[in-house]
Amino acid sequence: MSGAVLRIENLGCSYGKDTVLDGITLPVMRGGSMVAVLGPNGAGKSTLLKTIAGLLRHSGSVKVGDREVTGLGQAEKLRTIGYSPQTAPQASALLAYEYAWSALRAALPELGNAEQERRIQTAFERLGLTDQLFKPVGALSGGQRQRLGFSQVLAREPLLYLLDEPTSALDLKWEIEALGLMRDRADRGGALCLVALHDLNLAMRFCDRFVLLKNGKLLAEGPVVGGLTPEMIRAAYGVEARIETCSRGRPIILADDVTDQETTPRRD
């Protein structure tokens, strides 16, 4: 594959009889971009990322470079696509370092020991895990475990990152560090990153574009700054929100009230 280019056309995906993605067509996405995948619970964000990762059968087309993702072999997929699921690594007796190293060895055996070690150490340093190297995965905190899962993907240095809520267990500092790292991979490494997020302010701060899903359909897409509007937020989430400018000149979203009658408890 020559570069990080992703083409999605008329994508559909079902679980049994239930259609959960329907007719999703997106503009071509290229390396250097970080795209927020947004939408309420159950909108289809994880399903979209899993489908792009080639993990689910689908209709329509998902092309990574000039190849259908379903046509990529396992080794090629692991080299090209870094998919990080919503759930952090399961507790186990493996040491954190063994966990990361065995995954990297399986994905990129051609790297050799020295380069594998260098990449893992770099990823651990960037994610503040150096002190946890020799701890069993089961002895890590939830946020440390989530960072460990992320380190495994970072160490592979793929062209395409698919991160499903990578900050859900992280504290304020590590939210900024983790998404800053991804922004850096896009800006300086030419990677393309799709990241499912619930925090719209993190999306506004780190991503350049967004894809907004609702009920498995594309509600809107575009540049985050100027493109994501209070009307879209209301339509997607049933929440009244304002977009204001903070003292540093950055846009900030303030959520005021739930407006969706179906999800507002009656008081009478």
Ligand SMILES: Nc1ncnc2c1ncn2[C@@H]1O[C@H](COP(=O)(O)OP(=O)(O)OP(=O)(O)O)[C@@H](O)[C@H]1O
């Ligand atoms: N393995 C599965 N089998 C059947 N239905 C599923 C499965 N996984 C997800 N779904 C359904 O598909 C729909 C989309 O789920 P998905 O996990 O993609 O949503 P999401 O936008 O990532 O949600 P959340 O914000 O809650 O993580 C939901 O209605 C969900 O119930």
